Amino acid sequence: MSTIAQTQKRGFAGTVWEYLTTVDHKKIAILYLIAGGFFFLIGGIEAMMIRIQLAVPNNDFVSAGLFNEIITMHGTTMIFLAAMPLLFAFMNAVMPLQIGARDVAFPFINALGFWLFFFGGLFLNLSWFLGGAPDAGWTSYASLSLASEGHGIDFYVLGLQISGFGTLMGGINFLVTIINMRAPGMTYMRMPLFTWTTFVASALILFAFPPLTVGLFMMMFDRMFGSGFFDVAMGGNTIIWEHFFWIFGHPEVYILILPAFGIFSEIFPTFARKRLFGYSSMVFATVLIGFLGFMVWAHHMFTTGMGPIANAIFAVATMAIAVPTGIKIFNWILTIWGGSIQFTVPMIYAISFIPSFVMGGVTGVMQAAAPADYQFHDSYFIVAHFHYVIVGGIVLALLAGCHFYWPLMFGTMLSEKLGKVTFALFFTGFHLTFFIQHFLGLMGMPRRVWTFLPGQGLETGNLISSIGAAFMAAGVIIFLFNVVMTQVKNVQVGKDPWKDGRTLEWAIPSPTPFYNFKQLPLVRGLDAYWIEKLEGKTEMTPAEPVGDIHMPNNSFVPFVISLGLFIAAFGAMYQVDDKAWAIPVLIIGMGVTFGAMLFRSIKDDHGYHIHKEDLLDDADKGGTR
Amino acid sequence: MAAEEKFTPQTWPASPEQATLEGKNKFLGFWFFLGGETVLFASLFATYLALKDSVPSDSHAKAADLFELPLVFLMTMLLLTSSLTSVFAMYHMKNYNFKKMQQWLFITVALGLGFLACEIYEFIHYYHAYEHTFTSSAFGSAFYTLVGFHGGHVIFGLGWIITLMIRNAKRGLNLYNAPKFYLASLYWHFIDVVWVFIFTVVYLMGMVG
Amino acid sequence: MANLQPNSNNPKVDYEYRRKKSAEEMRMQVVTFTLMIFFTVIAFAAVGAGFSKWFIIPFVLLLAVVQVAFQLYYFMHMSHKGHEAPQLFMWSGVIVAFLTILAFLTIIWW
Numbered sequence: 001m002s003t004i005a006q007t008q009k010r011g012f013a014g015t016v017w018e019y020l021t022t023v024d025h026k027k028i029a030i031l032y033l034i035a036g037g038f039f040f041l042i043g044g045i046e047a048m049m050i051r052i053q054l055a056v057p058n059n060d061f062v063s064a065g066l067f068n069e070i071i072t073m074h075g076t077t078m079i080f081l082a083a084m085p086l087l088f089a090f091m092n093a094v095m096p097l098q099i100g101a102r103d104v105a106f107p108f109i110n111a112l113g114f115w116l117f118f119f120g121g122l123f124l125n126l127s128w129f130l131g132g133a134p135d136a137g138w139t140s141y142a143s144l145s146l147a148s149e150g151h152g153i154d155f156y157v158l159g160l161q162i163s164g165f166g167t168l169m170g171g172i173n174f175l176v177t178i179i180n181m182r183a184p185g186m187t188y189m190r191m192p193l194f195t196w197t198t199f200v201a202s203a204l205i206l207f208a209f210p211p212l213t214v215g216l217f218m219m220m221f222d223r224m225f226g227s228g229f230f231d232v233a234m235g236g237n238t239i240i241w242e243h244f245f246w247i248f249g250h251p252e253v254y255i256l257i258l259p260a261f262g263i264f265s266e267i268f269p270t271f272a273r274k275r276l277f278g279y280s281s282m283v284f285a286t287v288l289i290g291f292l293g294f295m296v297w298a299h300h301m302f303t304t305g306m307g308p309i310a311n312a313i314f315a316v317a318t319m320a321i322a323v324p325t326g327i328k329i330f331n332w333i334l335t336i337w338g339g340s341i342q343f344t345v346p347m348i349y350a351i352s353f354i355p356s357f358v359m360g361g362v363t364g365v366m367q368a369a370a371p372a373d374y375q376f377h378d379s380y381f382i383v384a385h386f387h388y389v390i391v392g393g394i395v396l397a398l399l400a401g402c403h404f405y406w407p408l409m410f411g412t413m414l415s416e417k418l419g420k421v422t423f424a425l426f427f428t429g430f431h432l433t434f435f436i437q438h439f440l441g442l443m444g445m446p447r448r449v450w451t452f453l454p455g456q457g458l459e460t461g462n463l464i465s466s467i468g469a470a471f472m473a474a475g476v477i478i479f480l481f482n483v484v485m486t487q488v489k490n491v492q493v494g495k496d497p498w499k500d501g502r503t504l505e506w507a508i509p510s511p512t513p514f515y516n517f518k519q520l521p522l523v524r525g526l527d528a529y530w531i532e533k534l535e536g537k538t539e540m541t542p543a544e545p546v547g548d549i550h551m552p553n554n555s556f557v558p559f560v561i562s563l564g565l566f567i568a569a570f571g572a573m574y575q576v577d578d579k580a581w582a583i584p585v586l587i588i589g590m591g592v593t594f595g596a597m598l599f600r601s602i603k604d605d606h607g608y609h610i611h612k613e614d615l616l617d618d619a620d621k622g623g624t625r
Numbered sequence: 626m627a628a629e630e631k632f633t634p635q636t637w638p639a640s641p642e643q644a645t646l647e648g649k650n651k652f653l654g655f656w657f658f659l660g661g662e663t664v665l666f667a668s669l670f671a672t673y674l675a676l677k678d679s680v681p682s683d684s685h686a687k688a689a690d691l692f693e694l695p696l697v698f699l700m701t702m703l704l705l706t707s708s709l710t711s712v713f714a715m716y717h718m719k720n721y722n723f724k725k726m727q728q729w730l731f732i733t734v735a736l737g738l739g740f741l742a743c744e745i746y747e748f749i750h751y752y753h754a755y756e757h758t759f760t761s762s763a764f765g766s767a768f769y770t771l772v773g774f775h776g777g778h779v780i781f782g783l784g785w786i787i788t789l790m791i792r793n794a795k796r797g798l799n800l801y802n803a804p805k806f807y808l809a810s811l812y813w814h815f816i817d818v819v820w821v822f823i824f825t826v827v828y829l830m831g832m833v834g
Numbered sequence: 835m836a837n838l839q840p841n842s843n844n845p846k847v848d849y850e851y852r853r854k855k856s857a858e859e860m861r862m863q864v865v866t867f868t869l870m871i872f873f874t875v876i877a878f879a880a881v882g883a884g885f886s887k888w889f890i891i892p893f894v895l896l897l898a899v900v901q902v903a904f905q906l907y908y909f910m911h912m913s914h915k916g917h918e919a920p921q922l923f924m925w926s927g928v929i930v931a932f933l934t935i936l937a938f939l940t941i942i943w944w
Contacts, residue, residue, distance in 0.1 A: 105650040168661065176654040179919055180646070206657055206923070207930045210665035218672070218770070227759055227766035229672065235679035235763035239942050240672055247668075247934060294930055298941070306941045602792050604801065635849045643916065656920035660927035667931030671938035698878050705874065709867045712909050716860050720853065814910045818902050825898035829877060833887040 021554040023107035024514055028114050029093035029409060035118050036085030041476075042125065043082050046074035048473055051433070055466035057454040064450040068135035069152065071448055073125075075138030076156065079252070080163060081121040083390070086398050087259045088117075088170055091198045093409050095174065097505035098192045100183025100523060102516045105176035106169075107552040108600075113170035115562035120163025123569055127155035137448060139249070142230035142241035146222060151573055154223060158569040161216045162562070164209050171205030174198055183504070184543040185523035189283070192503045192527075193276060196283050197262030200290040201255045207294065208251035215244030224576050239304060246297035254293040257389065258286060260397030261328060264350045267404055268332050269527070270500050271347035272339025278331040279526060285324035285331075292321045302373045311370040318368035325361060329354060344498070345419035349400035352427055353392065360388030363438065378448075381441025387434045399426065399479065407497040411511040412490060418482040422475045429471025436461045436468075502527040507540045515549045518615055549610040557600045564593030630799065637721035637798075642807035645800050655808045659815050666819050669771040670826060676767040677831070685762050686755035688831030697828045700743045701820065707736035708817040711810045718806055723797045726806070730790055733813065737783050744776050768827070775823055778816050785809050866908045873897045 010018060019027060049070050053061045062070065096104055104110050127133040134156035136145035145153045178191070178199045191199075219241065221227035228234025230241050269276045276282060298306060298314040332354060341347070363385040367373045376382055399422070406414045440461045445452060452458045496506045504521060507529040519542035525531050532540055568589025575582035638644040643652050678687040714729035748769070751757040759769045786809050793802050877894045907913040912921060 106654060109654075172654050172657050172661075175657055175923075176650050179653060180650050203923070203926070206661045207664050207927060210661050211668045211934065214665060214668035214672070218766075221759075221766065221770065225759070227770070228763040229676070229766050229770075231763065234681050234761075234766075235676065236766070237675060237679070237763070237942060240675060240938075243937060243942065244668060247937075294933065298937070310941045598788065601788060601805075606801070639852055640916075653919055656917075657923050660920075660923035663924065663927035664930050664934070667934050670931075671935045674935065675938045675942045694878055694882055698874075701874055701878075702871070705867070705870055708905065708909055709863070712863050712867075713860075716856060719856055811910055814905055817909075818905050821898050821901045821905070824874075825877065825894050829881045829894045830891055832881050833890050 018554070020559055021111075021556045023111045023552050023554055023558075025092045025096050025104045025107065025110060026409070026512060026514070028110055029089045029091075031114050031118075032085045032089035032092060033409070035114075035121070036082050036089055039077050039081035039121055039125075040086065043074055043077035044473065044476060046070045046077065048469060050074060051466040051469035053451065054462050056463065057452050057459055059451055065135065067450045068137075068448070069133035072134045072137050072140075072152075072156075073128075076124065076134070076160070077121075078390075079138065079256070080160060081117075081124070083256050083394050083398070084167060085117055085121075087201075087256065087394075088114075088167075090194075090263065090401050090405060091170075091174060091259060094405055094505055095195050095198045096177060096181070097408070097508065097512065097516060098195045098503050099178060099181065099186050100504050100517060100521050100528075101177060101181035102520070102549060103181070103552065104173055105180055106173045108555055108558065108605075109169045110173050111555065112558035112561060113166040113168075113173065115558045116166025116169070116565070117163045118166075119562040119566040120159045120161070120166065123162060123566055124155055124159030127152055127159075130155075139245055140219070140241075141245075142219065142222070142238040145219065146230055146238075151576075153219070154573045154576070157216050157220045157223065158573060161213065161220070162565050162569065164212055164216070165565075166562075167205055168209045168213075171202040171209070174202040175206065178202075183517075183520045183523055186528075187523075189280065190523055190526050190528070192262075193265035193279070193282055193286075194259070194262035196286055197258040197265070200286050201258045204251045204255045204258075204290055204293060208248045208255065211244045212248035215241055215248065218244075220572070224572060239301075242301055242304065243297070246300045247294075250297040250300065251290075251293045253386075253389070254289055256394050258289065260394045261286070263397045263401045263404070264332065264353055266503065267346045267350040267400055268335045270404075270498060270502055271342045271344055271350075272336045273342075273500055274335055274339040275527060276331070277334040277337075278327070281327055282331055285327040288324040289321060292317060292324070296321065299368055299370075299373070302370045303377045315368050315370045319365055322361065322365050329358060342500075344403075345414070345416055345423060346400040346404035348420065348423050349396050349403070352423070353396045353400070356392030356396065356427075356430070357389060360385060360392050363388065376441065378446055379441035380437045380445045380447060383447050384434050384437035384441060387437070391430050391434065395430075396427075399423075402479075404498075406486070407493050407510065408505055408512070410487070411492045411494075412486050413493045413497055414486050415482050418478055418485070422479045422482065424475075425471050425478065426475030429468045429473075429475060432468025432471060433465050434468070436464050440465070496529075502530040504528050504540070507532070515551060515610055515615075518549075519544050519546055546612055546615055548612055549615070550607055551610060552607045553605055555600075555605070557596050560596040561593050561600075564589050564591070564596060567592060632721060632799070634721040637719075638800075639719070641719065641721075641798070641800060641803035644803070648800065648804035651804045651808060655811060659811065662815065666771075666774070666822075669767075669774055670822065673767040673771045673827065676763045679764050679767075680762040685764070686751075686757045687764070688768075688827075689834050691751055691755060691757060692828050692831050694828075694832065696743060696747060697824055700740050700747075701824050703736050703740040703743070704817050704820050707733045707740070708814055710736065711813045715807065715810050718798065718803060721798060726798070727790055727794070730786055730806075734783055734786055734790075737779055737786075737813075741776065741779055741783070744772070744779075772823060772827065775816065775819050778812075778819070782809070782813050782816055785812065863908055866904045870901050870904055873901050 019031060022028060022031075049062060050067070053059050053067060092104075092110070096102075124134075130151065132150045132152050134140065134145075134148070134152035136148050136153060136156075140153060140156055145156075178195060182191070218227070218229040222230050222236075228236045230236045230238045232238065265276060265282060296314055296318045298310060299318045302311050302314075332350075336351070363381070367376050367382070367385060376385075403414050403419050406412065440458060441447075443457055443461075445458055445462075452462070493510065495508070495510045497510070498506070501507070504523070507521065508517060521528065521540035522543035524541075529540065532538075566589070568586050571582045571584070571586025571589055573582075575586060641648075643649045680687065710729050710733045714726045714733060717723075717725040717729065757765055757768075759765055789802070789805055789809055793806075798806075874897075877897045880890050880893055906924065911917065912924070
């Protein structure tokens with residue numbers, strides 16, 4: 001622990017201010033974790049409402065219109081406001097430490113990315129209180145969403161636009177960090193797999209978000225400013241939205257799953273106490289998945305009438321992705337093979353991930369066959385498939401990652417016992433909920449349906465599914481209880497709490513000093529810390545003498561820039577209703593944003609230096625156990 | 626190397642935009658941003674091509690009715706030349722000649738403003754002569770969105786360069802602002818790259834149907 | 835990055851060498867610019883002269899691609915050392931851009 005941090009003891013207001021202005025990647029990670037976790041709970045409540053409504057036939061727990069709003073918000077919230085930010089939390093918390101960096105490349109942009117995401121998400125969720133949420137599904141197909149009354153879709157368009165800017169900035173920041181800020185000796189082929197997957201996912205963000213931006217702009221222009229991109233009467237074409245949505249949307253699922261793969265690729269070697277099997281083929285498979293991810297988007301649109309040639313091309317490309325994914329699955333299995341395995345909570349999640357995700361993958365290949373997809377399309381089979389990959393892949397990775405990296409982020413260890421209870425409940429509930437949905441789909445239950453009739457053989461399946469959802473909810477509640485108890489007890493566990501940490505992030509004192517590394521470490525191979533351990537050392541060999549460290553200043557500007565867009569979005573939305581105040585609000589909001597940007601570019605910000613003497617004073621007082 | 630250190634032409638580094646870690650990061654990050662912008666403009670081009678001449682009825686103007694070569698040629702010349710003048714500005718930046726850099730940037734801005742004036746005139750002309758607007762047809766929407774996004778980039782680029790020129794007018798070059806000038810010039814070139822495709826795909830190909 | 839290192843310990847020699855280098859590069863860029871103007875004029879002339887559209891469209895597209903390559907590699911210095919990552923990401927962007935436009939030209943038809 002550093003003396004500088006200790007002298008900055010703050011009250012509650014001081015802490016809040018610190019987090020509002022922070023540019024430290026470790027604190028931004030905590031912000032992402034809290035905000036993403038909050039949206040995850042909201043999305044979870046929506047999921048529970050869906051399952052309650054569908055538990056019995058002819059139910060009227062919620063009305064049909066409200067049901068549409070709930071399914072739309074459940075999907076949108078979970079993908080954009082829960083899964084991505086939670087993965088961003090781990091990327092921020094872990095990746096810079098894994099490559100031996102003192103900071104990310106653009107600390108200011110990093111903070112700006114978070115606040116844009118946060119205000120975008122807030123804006124989207126305010127729709128519940130301001131006249132109704134979006135109700136055209138998370139894909140918001142234009143022919144339906146243009147006809148949607150009220151402001152629901154406007155909230156969707158503007159909220160996602162704002163949070164999308166934030167994600168794009170985050171992606172560029174990670175790319176530059178990984179290329180420019182690696183410690184001496186950290187070559188590309190020595191980077192831990194989580195860093196690699198962060199890199200590829202960020203590249204996908206860079207190329208996948210612009211089409212979404214364009215699509216959202218067009219939707220905004222069509223709904224709010226009278227243009228005719230998707231309006232057939234004006235010569236427009238609604239299919240354009242679908243293409244943009246999926247040119248973005250398909251890489252998006254790889255943006256989500258690749259970091260999840262990365263988390264598991266860190267957990268397996270740690271608890272099998274064995275080097276990751278086939279490291280270079282894992283890297284290759286990651287890059288290949290990223291590359292192929294851009295050539296398959298139209299498999300979401302087989303039934304729109306693209307013609308047999310296009311369908312065939314996209315079907316084959318889609319099936320090809322199973323190959324690199326299969327490589328990964330076998331490498332994980334072979335990593336465990338012959339290892340000295342410890343069944344900690346993260347490891348249990350990781351092992352259970354393999355069969356769960358494979359099931360999702362197999363149904364994916366089934367749907368890749370275009371003729372068969374005509375049968376599966378828009379049925380519960382699809383719902384089962386994507387929940388198997390998203391819950392069985394990403395959510396298991398997020399829960400595993402929470403347990404695995406909690407000591408790194410907070411210096412405390414989540415309870416293993418409660419963790420296992422969470423796992424048992426969540427894992428059982430997950431399969432109970434979604435396995436049966438494959439069969440519901442094959443029996444003809446359509447996706448997004450509000451209710452169903454008795455006597456069609458759908459009752460038992462839906463009831464089982466709803467019971468499973470209750471199990472998952474119970475698992476999440478116990479997880480929250482675990483978090484609260486751990487933080488209240490606040491038992492600091494010190495450096496390398498899993499004892500078998502292999503990579504650089506475990507080599508630094510706990511809690512992590514705000515400058516990360518006093519001296520940049522010398523990396524001598526893959527699993528840098530493990531190599532030192534094999535030689536009986538407990539510390540990394542430094543690559544430089546102790547010297548002054550340059551740090552960025554905190555800034556309130558990211559918050560203000562994002563707030564400006566948040567305000568402007570209200571103006572853009574309500575000018576449709578000819579409200580007199582709407583245009584001024586739009587102008588004021590944009591003025592705040594551009595004013596803050598101008599302020600940022602005119603006022604020099606050189607950061608500050610931590611002096612060598614202060615660092616030496618610190619020497620090994622805290623951190624080591 | 627401290628950010629505000631004073632230099633002479635002799636001590637000024639060969640690649641001042643990449644002499645500091647911050648400069649290197651900005652340089653790389655901005656290139657990646659341009660990679661993303663490439664996809665953004667490609668999406669706009671794709672939409673334009675899909676909706677070209679797609680109008681609700683025959684009374685609406687189509688591409689071949691609208692465009693006139695002389696104005697587009699003038700705009701192209703203005704923007705191409707401004708690209709060269711910003712190359713000159715960066716040449717003097719690398720030689721640590723602040724005054725000449727400012728002069729060439731000033732000419733760049735002037736040419737950019739000329740381009741913008743032509744574009745505004747063009748849009749007004751389409752409105753008055755053909756009633757071709759953003760809301761008149763899907764073709765209109767796609768046309769104004771593509772060309773307008775480019776015009777918006779020109780406005781932002783002009784604002785950026787002018788801000789940099791004013792902010793640094795009194796203090797000259799250092800390693801803190803050199804990367805900023807360099808990035809602004811990259812941005813300006815990228816605007817020109819997009820324009821090359823706009824005049825080819827929208828105007829020239831629009832003329833031949 | 836190798837191109838950032840001075841080539842000599844004597845700053846004077848290094849300075850003169852650099853000056854010469856950039857002057858040479860500048861000549862190259864003026865030539866490039868002349869070619870770009872030339873290509874533009876040809877493209878506009880081809881349209882103005884009213885050739886068949888099956889000639890004009892590939893022809894002006896080819897000229898545009900060459901012009902853009904000039905912009906990227908000479909004006910934006912992508913030919914210089916230290917531009918490996920920018921090249922990788924620009925070309926990846928170009929691939930995605932190409933796929934998008936190809937799709938919109940082929941599978942959106944009504």
